[in-house]
Amino acid sequence: MVALMKETRVCLAAPGTDKYVTTLSLRFCPSAKYLSHIGGFVCKAIENGKVKAVELALPTEKKSLDCDAADKLQHAHNIVSFSHAYPSLFGCFTRLFLHNARFSELEMHYLLGCCKEPQHLMLTNCDTGERSVLKLDVPNSKLSSLKFKLCRFEMIELLCLPKLSQLYCECWISVNAPFSFGTVPCLEDLCFASSAGWYQCGLKLSELLHGTTSIQSLTLDFQGEKIWILPEGKKFYTFFNKLNKLFIHGISIEFNLLWTIIFLEAAPSLETFGVKVWDHLCDVDNETTRKAFSKRKNPWQRKDKMDGSRHLKLKSLEFGGFMTTNKRIEFIKTIVAHAPNLESIVLENKDSCKSCDDVKDRTCSIKNMFPKNKGEEDTVRKRLRDQDRFNQLPDDILMSILERVDMRTVLQTSVLSTRWKQLPVLLSHFNLDVDEFITPNSSMSSNEAMAILIKLMSSLFGSAQRESTIRRLSLNFCLLTDLVTSLKYLFNISELVCNAVDSGKVKSVELAITTEKRVVDYTTGDMVLHAKSLLEFFGVSRSLSCCLTKLFLSTARFSEPDLHQLMISCDQLQHLVCAKSRVQSGFKLTDLLCGTANVHDLVLDFQGEEIWITPEGNELHTALKRITKLFLCGIYVKFDLLWTLLLLQAAPSVKIFGVKVWNHACDEGTQRSELFSERRNDLWDAAQLDDSIHYLQLEKLEFGGFNPIIKEHLDLIRAVIEHAPKLRSVILEDIEPCEDCEAVDCPIYPSTTSMFPQNKDEKSRVVKQLKAGISRPVEIIFQ
Structure with a gap:
């Protein structure tokens, strides 16, 4: 405390500076001996404008479990005295964390009243008497986050907190719902975490959430004990209408997970769903434990499949405490099959625990079943993607699978006549x-x-x-x-x-x-x-x-x-x-x-005829400046290819450039001349190329219909390699097969007998020709 006091005085009393502290965070035990000193430093800094806001945590020297009623009363007295002595300090709090204090109702309301700016309030092991009722009616409060942990209130009545958006409650002692909700129009994030005591029978969600109107995120944590949420049919569905995120944590490893599907079906807008399994070796289920807690049981019936008429909007699935067991895999696959919009599955190992590590050291045979390396991770991915027992799948899962196949396959399965009405809902x-x-x-x-x-x-x-x-x-x-x-x-x-x-x-x-x-x-x-x-x-x-x-x-x-x-x-x-x-x-x-x-991909296919785009000047640069992929296809085999670089020079953002040569002997007859004009490309002149221009963004060149005996092909590729400093790969492709060409005896360049490099020697010879005198590592790929 002496060191803290000294450091606080130095930081806040620094002379000759116009700088100020936006937020000052303090955490100390409020003993009477030091309170006046620290309070004086901070208040003076606030009055001088050097501190704008304060975050204050007031713990005790003893741990929460070691504090008796007298300790809590004394700590509360110190806090209240501190607030009386320095009201300007309490008026600047934006976050207040109080620990191990028992206030009177009057003191509690006084504290909340003098803290005019608090946005976050956390009470740990605090109360206004054993099994008392706390009423919060603060219509002018700016409080947005409220957290209670180990507090011994029988009930907390949130009568009026207009800005409250987040409520967290861990471990309550009441038999009934720990909260009642009045005017809390902004409340959208709720978290309830508790292990049910031997005397607590459980709660219905409709009771727990009664009075809320706009909950978007809900977390239920059972801390490894019995599931204290009781079934009630569809009565709780109303409270899930706007739910966007749902997390069910602390599910004992003894329980199956498929029962949680009931909550998924009740939340039509849910996008994020998370489960976390409670797997603690140190958590021994013995007679002593059962005297404190209820028997571990799950009142919810197992649900083996989902309602086929419902379609999940789920985008993210999170699984904490994942193990590579068949039950866990099947649980994930069941959800995946009903969530066509799913974008990610996050699998997490169980939480680390020092007590569990001690047990593990004594019992070496205990094995962690979370994937430990890439091989095991790939195995899990494969198991999750496998869709076996196809014929046993219910209609709704089958429809989800059908979105991945073409419509001809759908027709062949003969499902459209009976199931088409369901299919659009899933896609x-x-x-x-x-x-x-x-x-x-x-x-x-x-x-x-x-x-x-x-x-x-x-x-x-x-x-x-x-x-x-x-x-x-x-x-x-x-x-x-x-x-x-x-x-x-x-x-x-x-x-x-x-x-x-x-x-x-x-x-x-x-x-x-x-x-x-x-x-x-x-x-x-x-x-x-x-x-x-x-x-x-x-x-x-x-x-x-x-x-x-x-x-x-x-x-x-x-x-x-x-x-x-x-x-x-x-x-x-x-x-x-x-x-x-x-x-x-x-x-x-x-x-x-x-x-x-918005166009960034451009494909022009001339299909072996005349080049039907005309040259132009600098205007071309404006038209092509956003193009990142440029493909010129169907270029007649007799045409020179270097003219294509005029377009590449005008497109400074191109990363992928492709050309494809049209070499079809089957379209050289009289029928073609009757239908199309003469093949010409006399407008584009490769002599206009500016040799000083480089293709600074180009990373890949694709060449279709490559023939190593045609000089124009080699010249184009070498020109690109020489002028593209970032080029990584050149992909060379053979001509496309054509049944009509095979019936023609005299192609211009052999197309019935491919000249594409076939063996290692032929490929090495081409690579040597293309990269002669070029030291940069450009990969030549033959396809």
Whole structure:
């Protein structure tokens, strides 16, 4: 105490400084000998403006269990005397921690009255007499956090505490509920921790929480003894309506955990759920223990499965005292199967305990079953992911699994006819691809597949039971040759998706719009009609356009103003793929990307035809400055490739750059020349490259259709390696297989017989060619 007093005087009496202490934290035993000195230092500092707020803890020299009634009365007297002597000090408290004190009711109310600024109050082993009632009616109080530990009140009546948001109570002696709640409109965080005494029969949650209206976080801790919360049907459900976090701690290791599922089903808004097992070797269950505590028992019936009609919004599951036993694994898997939004599972070892460590030292055979290394952790992950006994799963768990498979598989399981109404309730990410409805060698037409797609979407968005938002809806559908039917389906899709967006059922949309037939089967006139259909579709789909984040367009020929307007309407677009989609006389990328400030992935696929983007000056830098992934695909095999670096130079943020060569012997015949214009790329001139520009952010180069005998391929890769100081890897891929090409005898460059490096020697030779004279560690990967 002498040292504390000296240090306090030095800190608070430092002359010649304008600095002040925002918060002064003090912890000391308030003996009469030193109180006046410390109080004087602090009060003077407060009056001089050197201290703005004070946090005060007043413990005793004795431990709580060693303090008798006389000790508590004396300590309370010292505290009250201290407050009388220094009222300005007590008026600055923001946190007050009182220990081992027995006040009179008048003294307790005086203390709360003179502490005008307290936001946090903690009472440990404090009371106003054995089994007394504490009434707190402080309408002007700023108190937001109130904690009671080992206090011997029969009841604490919170009559009026308008700012109180957090209440913690550990160990109470009353038979009935320890609190009654009056005006506590901000109370949202409750924690009750206690081991039930031999005379305490238990409480109902509706009794414990009676009077609360907005509880968002609830912790129940049984401290390894009996479960003192009593079943009462669904009477407590009302108090769980707004519950966001629920923690059930101190569950004896003897008890099964599946009974806790009942609380999950009662909390429709729950996002975080935690259980903690009480596993203490030092906790001996003998006659002496049972004289103090009730018999360890759990009045809740075990629940083997969850209500299939309910869907959890759970995002986080926390498990303290986890052990790799079958029961613990099955408990977690049961919850996972019903929580499609689950993002994380946190597994924690049991709490450390010195007394348990002493027992462990004497009993070496006792083993900790928490995973100790990466191998054991991986084993647990695998067991949690395994979904065995598939045929025995109830409907609701099966539906949760079905969200991970494609719709064709769902159809093959024959579940849609009987269970489709439940499926939408469980899914937060939904993928509908019309191609999945047409199985290989199927006689189903694209028209029939589109009709099925519309029907499924109607069921999905028309579900009145839907409880969660579809955060991402991915749609892949096709334009039909019959334009009248095609427009009918387009307008159906537009109406369904827009209504779902407007009603909050869908947050973001991804679209891939393809064609019914192969690209080579369409004329230029067909492509113009496709573009017209797409413009009509987007023209009536404003709500859809506003939340469109990814767009794939194929086989459409736009006018420049139309394409420009289309891009502007999709102001949230992040990923754009244009395959065989162009304006009627080529277009500038600045026009294409105007109004799409969020796009960071750009894929341009020319599908072996002319390069339909036109060169431009410095404006290109503005259009591409946010692009981080740039892919140029379908570049005709006869074209030079160095021109692609003009785009790379204009995109300073690109981290991944990819090119893919189009080498198809099957499209060299007369049919191609009848459908498409002459292949040309005479506008882009590689001579305009600025050799002083480096690709400072580039980390990966991907090259599809690589052929080591084509000089242009080697030149492009070397140029990128030389100008990309952060480049880590170059991925080389073979040409894609094509059945039509295999029937052609004379490809321009061999495509039926791949020239891609096959063995170690061939790969080493290519690596040597690409990295000659380059010392940087760039990895060359052959795929």
